[in-house]
Amino acid sequence: MGDFAGGAMGSRRLVILDPSWSSxxxxxxxxxxxxxxxxxxxxxxxxxxADAALPASPGVRPVLRDCGYEDPRHWADVAGTLHLARRLxxxxxxxxxxxxxxxxxxxxxxxxxxxxxxxxxxxxxxALVAVSLMFAPGETLEGPAADAQATAQCRLxxxxxxxxxxxxxxxPWIGVPSMQQRTLLAPLLAAAGLPAGDVxxxxxxxxxxxxxxxxxxxxxxxxxxxxxxLKRGKGRQEALAVVAALLxxxxxxxxxxxxxxxxxxxxxxxxxxxxxxxxxxxxxxxxFRLLEGPMPRxxxxxxxxxxxxxxxxxDPGTYAQRSSGMLWTWASARLAMGQAAAAVGYGEGWLAAxxxxxxxxxxxxxxxxxxxxxxxWLGLLRQSLNAVSASPGFTAxxxxxLGHSFAGHLVSTVLASNS
Numbered sequence: 001m002g003d004f005a006g007g008a009m010g011s012r013r014l015v016i017l018d019p020s021w022s023s024x025x026x027x028x029x030x031x032x033x034x035x036x037x038x039x040x041x042x043x044x045x046x047x048x049x050a051d052a053a054l055p056a057s058p059g060v061r062p063v064l065r066d067c068g069y070e071d072p073r074h075w076a077d078v079a080g081t082l083h084l085a086r087r088l089x090x091x092x093x094x095x096x097x098x099x100x101x102x103x104x105x106x107x108x109x110x111x112x113x114x115x116x117x118x119x120x121x122x123x124x125x126x127a128l129v130a131v132s133l134m135f136a137p138g139e140t141l142e143g144p145a146a147d148a149q150a151t152a153q154c155r156l157x158x159x160x161x162x163x164x165x166x167x168x169x170x171x172p173w174i175g176v177p178s179m180q181q182r183t184l185l186a187p188l189l190a191a192a193g194l195p196a197g198d199v200x201x202x203x204x205x206x207x208x209x210x211x212x213x214x215x216x217x218x219x220x221x222x223x224x225x226x227x228x229x230l231k232r233g234k235g236r237q238e239a240l241a242v243v244a245a246l247l248x249x250x251x252x253x254x255x256x257x258x259x260x261x262x263x264x265x266x267x268x269x270x271x272x273x274x275x276x277x278x279x280x281x282x283x284x285x286x287x288f289r290l291l292e293g294p295m296p297r298x299x300x301x302x303x304x305x306x307x308x309x310x311x312x313x314x315d316p317g318t319y320a321q322r323s324s325g326m327l328w329t330w331a332s333a334r335l336a337m338g339q340a341a342a343a344v345g346y347g348e349g350w351l352a353a354x355x356x357x358x359x360x361x362x363x364x365x366x367x368x369x370x371x372x373x374x375x376x377w378l379g380l381l382r383q384s385l386n387a388v389s390a391s392p393g394f395t396a397x398x399x400x401x402l403g404h405s406f407a408g409h410l411v412s413t414v415l416a417s418n419s
Contacts, residue, residue: 014415018108038405077149093120104127135322201404312327
């Protein structure tokens with residue numbers, strides 16, 4: 001593979017390890033693109049080691065296989081964790097021929113991936129090892145939060161990483177994406193003897209770059225109903241219920257100045273009944289926009305920046321301790337434009353707490369056995385209009401998390417101090 005554009009042969013080799021990056025759907029691509037650009041510009045020679053399903057491109061080596069999100073059943077037991085860790089270790093050995101790696105960067109790493117890396121690192125030359133712990137200790141992706149067995153595997157992985165760093169002289173840096181995650185991970189990091197988590201900027205978002213007024217002006221002011229893929233728990237059914245309520249009841253007078261934005265980008269096919277509902281909305285609701293497929297990042301941020309209100313009805317059980325790239329991206333776009341933001345969602349879980357900590361107004365319904373109706377969600381969106389106008393704006397924490405680039409932070413704070 002040739003060098004990434006901007007990297008010189010004499011620069012230091014850096015590997016971004018991302019075994020879960022297997023497609024351009026989702027946030028992995030945006031994050032890795034930003035990291036490649038920032039690291040190359042800072043004099044490093046970066047490359048991403050990704051899943052073999054991803055097409056090769058400058059700076060990206062699709063060399064890993066079946067070490068990503070494929071089989072969550074194994075994440076919460078010792079045998080499964082060791083099995084997947086050994087698989088990744090063997091593939092790292094295959095991929096590592098050639099010169100030594102001066103720095104390793106891991107983001108969105110699962111416990112078995114961290115343990116597989118640790119097993120490999122204990123036999124490698126001393127390097128910087130920068131790990132952003134995006135997931136809570138008890139994460140299983142498909143099950144409830146705070147799973148005790150998953151937490152045990154996270155503890156095992158962090159202890160293995162710490163032991164490998166001590167044995168081989170690696171310099172570890174640990175980052176976390178929020179105060180909430182730092183609180184959850186603090187006792188595990190302390191027990192492993194690793195540094196306390198550095199709360200860093202959001203891994204996705206505008207990164208403090210002020211958006212061009214022309215692009216924002218061209219994007220109609222709208223209510224953000226849905227953005228991205230069709231994963232379970234991301235509020236698609238609630239958004240569709242709002243669409244149905246708009247068709248049945250009409251657009252409320254106090255919201256008729258806003259459009260409605262529904263974006264889809266997924267490998268899964270949209271069910272026929274949902275497709276029919278959205279097509280009907282596109283024809284009958286003034287200002288309803290149904291967008292599909294990948295979108296250039298600049299256009300995405302412009303469209304999100306034009307949304308003062310967002311429906312973020314993520315499942316509070318699935319997302320009880322899970323970060324949301326959509327909350328960060330939308331909120332950072334609003335911050336970059338210098339405008340307040342108000343969201344509607346459930347009253348429990350990580351999103352509700354994080355939104356308020358960032359300075360995003362949050363109007364909520366409690367989660368319970370009864371599924372809220374589309375009319376109820378629509379009523380909360382109407383309430384959010386007042387929340388936007390009365391908002392004091394983003395907090396100091398919000399500006400720190402949303403107003404800076406994670407890639408820039410990694411270069412200036414972590415790599416520069418460890419070079």
